[in-house]
Amino acid sequence: MKDHQSLSENMSTVIMLLSVFFLPGVFAERCGGHTAGFLIKTPKSIVALSGSCFHVPCSFKIEDGENDFNNGKQASAAWIPSNNYIFDISQGVNNHDINITGDIKQKNCTTVFSDVKTTQETKYFLRIERGDYKATGCSTSLQIKVQDSPEKPRIEPDLKDLKEHQSVTVTCSAFTPFFTQPAKFVAFRTR
Template identity: 75%
Template sequence: MKVYHSLSENMLTVNMLLSVFFLSGVSAGGCGGHQITFVITTPKSIVALNGSCLQVPCSFTVQVAENDFDRGEQTSAKWIPSNKDIFNISQGFNNDQINITGNIKQKNCTTVFSDIKSRQETEYFLRIVNSKFRATACSTPLQFTVQDSPEKPRIEPDLKDLKEHQSVTVTCSAFTPCPHSPPELTWNLQQDSLRQTEKNTDGTLTTKIQENITLSDTHDGYNIRCSARYPVIGGIKTSETEVTLSVSYAPKDTSASISPSGLVSAGSRVELSCSSRAKPPPRFTWFRNSEHGDMNVSVGKVYSFNATEGGKYYCVATNDLGKNRSSVILVTIKGNS
């Protein structure tokens, strides 16, 4: 019986120590060399826009009994800036300017910061207090960067290695720090592109517009411009991105020319030139019509020879995407009927 009595006393002592450990506030986040018991998780890089609002996805883990969150005790949670006493919940904020919208009992500390200002670029520590424990996430403060200018929108996919006849979905997307005021996206493609706001894997938001394009040679060198307009207190802030399409295509508009033009003297030098519009640049092959079929007579952009008899010639431009033939050009010798 003595052993059992001693064991009960030890268990009571441990329980008392645990209560002191949480209620003291020093258990949170490993501050002061204590074990980490309260840790928040937020996106690694958070950028806010001066004059807008900022929604910060946030969750946390804390080493306390689960039923401490389930019994209905009143739990207070506030963000405390680093220049205040981070162990004193009265030094924190939870109002219209800094509002914890997540359900703390579900370990969701998602927060909306309204009317962001440059001076808010500091560290914030989450403090939670209820009748069972008190804790501050000292080892994992919340910190974000405040910018005066919005980030440029992104145009995807990479538009540098495209081919004609290819169908591609072009997306313009912009980071959306404030879900209540998403940016307005416009571009020089179809203006009826549907705008939608999506949640990223880290809980942040992105607003995007999309357009499907079937590419042709006319799209090569075309500049796509996308603009994002962010409503902020006092006006609008705008950023823009421009990318140039690079589209490969088969030869087109192939033509042949002769110099000198008109009738030529027998034995005189004649130069035939071939031109075509293609990407990548084409290879040129020259053919002569004959009664035995078309004969390959030369390779290259220019075909030069001494004309001893008349004939009909044409060139073919070829690249990896296709070929295109010129119209026939006639070499006529003087005195020949």
């Protein structure tokens, strides 16, 4: 009976300790033992057409270390693919294919992804360094999905019920990737 009571007390102690250590939210701010130093505001997922470009609006808010961030002179940032070590800025990409166009000092991490390839399909984490401030947005990732062919255009309204001499306005819409040159459209009229 004494062993059963002792076992019951030990299990209660273990359950209480687990409850303390694994409370919801305790690990929400940590990523692999690292503190998430800032919060990113960006789309969670983007679908891109292979060979195209796209623009990612992005901004961030410093959670811990605002003084360290503001005291730094040089600012650098890079998007790090999830298959690399996300706490080392040298593992990231910030070149002509993935170019952070926003001003990191102003907490703007807006980025242009150019000539997207299927090999770039993964999650990306933003790493920021400025002076003594070094942090990775490890709790928020940007998922890039790449398609080989575009979606079919939609024509509205459905033209199968159209009759001769009937006037109709037709709207055609399709996904358009981000290009450096504006798209050109050709309009025509049939009789």
